[in-house]
Amino acid sequence: MTRRVTITDVARAAEVSVATVSKVINGRYGVAQATSTRVQQVIEELGYESSLVARSLRSHRTHVIGILVAEFEPFSTEILKGAAAAVSDAGYELLAYTGASSGSGWERRYLSRLSGTLIDGAVLVTPSVVDVEAQIPVVAVDPHTGPTGFPTVDSDNLTGARSATEHLIGLGHRRIAFLAGRPDLESSRLRESGYREALIAAGLPVDEALIRVADYRSEPARGPMSELLALPDRPTAVFAANDISAIAAMEVAQAAGLQVPEDLSVVGFDDVPEAAGATPPLTTVRQPIQRLGAEAVTLLLALLRGERPATTHVRLDTTLVRRGSTAAR
Amino acid sequence: MTRRVTITDVARAAEVSVATVSKVINGRYGVAQATSTRVQQVIEELGYESSLVARSLRSHRTHVIGILVAEFEPFSTEILKGAAAAVSDAGYELLAYTGASSGSGWERRYLSRLSGTLIDGAVLVTPSVVDVEAQIPVVAVDPHTGPTGFPTVDSDNLTGARSATEHLIGLGHRRIAFLAGRPDLESSRLRESGYREALIAAGLPVDEALIRVADYRSEPARGPMSELLALPDRPTAVFAANDISAIAAMEVAQAAGLQVPEDLSVVGFDDVPEAAGATPPLTTVRQPIQRLGAEAVTLLLALLRGERPATTHVRLDTTLVRRGSTAAR
DNA sequence: ACCGTTATCGATAACGTTTTCGCAACCCGG
DNA sequence: CCGGGTTGCGAAAACGTTATCGATAACGGT
Numbered sequence: 001m002t003r004r005v006t007i008t009d010v011a012r013a014a015e016v017s018v019a020t021v022s023k024v025i026n027g028r029y030g031v032a033q034a035t036s037t038r039v040q041q042v043i044e045e046l047g048y049e050s051s052l053v054a055r056s057l058r059s060h061r062t063h064v065i066g067i068l069v070a071e072f073e074p075f076s077t078e079i080l081k082g083a084a085a086a087v088s089d090a091g092y093e094l095l096a097y098t099g100a101s102s103g104s105g106w107e108r109r110y111l112s113r114l115s116g117t118l119i120d121g122a123v124l125v126t127p128s129v130v131d132v133e134a135q136i137p138v139v140a141v142d143p144h145t146g147p148t149g150f151p152t153v154d155s156d157n158l159t160g161a162r163s164a165t166e167h168l169i170g171l172g173h174r175r176i177a178f179l180a181g182r183p184d185l186e187s188s189r190l191r192e193s194g195y196r197e198a199l200i201a202a203g204l205p206v207d208e209a210l211i212r213v214a215d216y217r218s219e220p221a222r223g224p225m226s227e228l229l230a231l232p233d234r235p236t237a238v239f240a241a242n243d244i245s246a247i248a249a250m251e252v253a254q255a256a257g258l259q260v261p262e263d264l265s266v267v268g269f270d271d272v273p274e275a276a277g278a279t280p281p282l283t284t285v286r287q288p289i290q291r292l293g294a295e296a297v298t299l300l301l302a303l304l305r306g307e308r309p310a311t312t313h314v315r316l317d318t319t320l321v322r323r324g325s326t327a328a329r
Numbered sequence: 330m331t332r333r334v335t336i337t338d339v340a341r342a343a344e345v346s347v348a349t350v351s352k353v354i355n356g357r358y359g360v361a362q363a364t365s366t367r368v369q370q371v372i373e374e375l376g377y378e379s380s381l382v383a384r385s386l387r388s389h390r391t392h393v394i395g396i397l398v399a400e401f402e403p404f405s406t407e408i409l410k411g412a413a414a415a416v417s418d419a420g421y422e423l424l425a426y427t428g429a430s431s432g433s434g435w436e437r438r439y440l441s442r443l444s445g446t447l448i449d450g451a452v453l454v455t456p457s458v459v460d461v462e463a464q465i466p467v468v469a470v471d472p473h474t475g476p477t478g479f480p481t482v483d484s485d486n487l488t489g490a491r492s493a494t495e496h497l498i499g500l501g502h503r504r505i506a507f508l509a510g511r512p513d514l515e516s517s518r519l520r521e522s523g524y525r526e527a528l529i530a531a532g533l534p535v536d537e538a539l540i541r542v543a544d545y546r547s548e549p550a551r552g553p554m555s556e557l558l559a560l561p562d563r564p565t566a567v568f569a570a571n572d573i574s575a576i577a578a579m580e581v582a583q584a585a586g587l588q589v590p591e592d593l594s595v596v597g598f599d600d601v602p603e604a605a606g607a608t609p610p611l612t613t614v615r616q617p618i619q620r621l622g623a624e625a626v627t628l629l630l631a632l633l634r635g636e637r638p639a640t641t642h643v644r645l646d647t648t649l650v651r652r653g654s655t656a657a658r
Numbered sequence: 659a660c661c662g663t664t665a666t667c668g669a670t671a672a673c674g675t676t677t678t679c680g681c682a683a684c685c686c687g688g
Numbered sequence: 689c690c691g692g693g694t695t696g697c698g699a700a701a702a703c704g705t706t707a708t709c710g711a712t713a714a715c716g717g718t
Contacts, residue, residue, distance in 0.1 A: 277605020
């Protein structure tokens with residue numbers, strides 16, 4: 001645990017000023033060839049690496065882009081993979097950040113904490129309405145954009161949800177429950193709309209008792225799911241607003257002695273890697289999550305280059321992938 | 330894109346000095362109740378959030394722990410999930426960092442870049458030999474620790490690999506290929522040893538022609554796999570040193586018109602979420618990756634609290650999970 | 659009325675960088 | 689030799705915080 005070696009140490013050892021060392025590091029004009037190589041050598045010897053923190057405090061450019069997430073779960077980590085792939089050859093580095101206790105409004109908090117700077121631009125992955133003003137370019141993935149509006153990347157939640165519901169209807173199901181995300185999340189609302197639209201289009205009644213909030217998370221989904229199963233006229237199928245709650249739903253059903261899909265069909269949304277591995281493998285609406293992340297950084301990089309990108313809103317298509325968790329009634 | 334609001338703005342607006350504002354923010358002793366609430370209020374109004382960068386430059390404590398990875402791929406993102414879970418109620422935030430072009434030696438580079446500070450401690454996820462000295466507490470997951478030695482967390486690669494190979498042998502396979510990781514990675518070496526040991530224990534010859542380097546990655550695995558299939562006496566089973574190359578191996582085999590597992594059995598290592606979703610679902614050695622991440626931060630948190638933890642090396646057990654990619658000869 | 663505490667606050671020096679700008683020293687043509 | 693343009697370098701001011709420490713005010717006891 002020796003002291004960190006700073007630019008001052010290098011300067012001293014090379015018998016030049018810190019200013020000169022800085023110039024060498026950043027390849028600036030105005031330092032003699034000889035001096036430069038000498039400094040380089042000292043840097044090498046001392047194993048010096050400039051402090052990201054100090055550097056960014058001063059210069060406000062870091063060549064790091066930040067991905068701000070509420071939480072590391074399957075969805076956001078998929079985004080990360082996509083983002084990483086897209087950023088790889090652009091000369092930027094990637095920093096993913098999440099706070100411990102991320103109550104609402106974390107978007108603004110994180111952005112202000114990091115954009116002082118530390119990051120030159122940010123990808124905000126949030127399913128909620130975001131209306132914050134930032135000092136750096138920001139691209140949001142998934143959100144409903146508020147009035148101020150960043151560029152956004154999302155997928156077609158409405159049609160995706162419709163197709164999931166139609167799939168269930170096509171299988172002969174009539175009582176189809178919906179496990180919603182939180183009502184303040186735009187994606188959740190859209191998925192619910194898709195669900196309702198499909199029901200109505202098929203001339204089926206929408207029974208409000210079959211619609212429950214599951215919050216997109218595993219634990220909070222269990223209660224509502226149990227209630228659904230306890231209903232006198234219980235549903236024969238459930239469409240969950242995301243894979244995590246769909247998987248939880250299957251677990252609850254199985255724990256209650258039901259067979260999936262024989263006694264109950266389940267379909268999810270997202271197609272996270274976990275979905276295919278669930279038992280039974282989950283039928284779900286695939287959104288190309290990694291591409292979501294990739295498109296977001298592509299957009300962001302364009303912004304960082306100072307371009308005004310042609311399109312400020314990328315929407316990706318979803319596809320239904322049929323696996324083992326759904327069956328005809 | 331308005332200017333960032335700094336502590337000075339708050340001070341001005343509240344008609345106090347920046348010092349006082351700082352004290353209020355950090356809840357330090359020595360500021361009157363009245364002043365404190367007034368400052369709080371201004372902070373609220375202005376939407377001020379202190380800059381992580383400036384704060385850490387000065388105070389050298391940030392309550393952020395960093396996870397440094399070479400790349401965001403399925404394995405490291407699983408670690409992330411586990412780490413996130415473990416850190417959640419400790420009052421720390423999490424920052425995952427990866428550089429773009431991470432040649433060898435990235436461990437030292439990243440550590441010095443970030444530990445200036447920005448992070449109070451780091452989890453290094455690297456499968457390679459690491460021998461760097463750090464200014465902050467560091468826990469390594471997976472590595473072979475060099476002489477200086479941090480605390481480490483890993484899983485029992487040797488026995489895991491043995492059991493995978495024994496599984497194949499038990500199925501009647503005799504010509505079993507091994508798709509290795511890079512030879513400089515300790516985990517890869519251990520897995521290879523396990524493979525050899527199992528073969529020898531069963532009285533089977535080890536044919537060096539059946540051992541190829543696949544580098545733990547998808548693309549680099551394809552070539553060696555093709556070569557294996559082109560062998561005059563081609564193997565009837567392959568044990569890949571990780572899931573990613575195992576999945577790539579299945580794809581190559583299928584593209585070559587082979588059926589898995591009928592014509593070729595494949596077993597992987599890791600059990601990333603993608604493994605269960607592959608076609609066919611991959612038989613693999615599960616290491617509890619999320620727990621690896623969780624144990625690492627637990628250890629790190631203890632270190633940060635100044636404790637000398639009892640055990641400096643945590644080793645987790647692996648288990649073979651049988652799925653569809655292996656069958657009797 | 660005086661002194662010693664205690665409470666409250668603010669100037670100011672760091673932290674490790676980058677950047678601006680001025681100052682030398684040098685070069686070259688006249 | 690002399691003036692004007694380069695070139696190479698360093699001093700010093702930022703960046704937004706926190707920590708130290710001294711100053712001031714208020715107060716209680718005698």
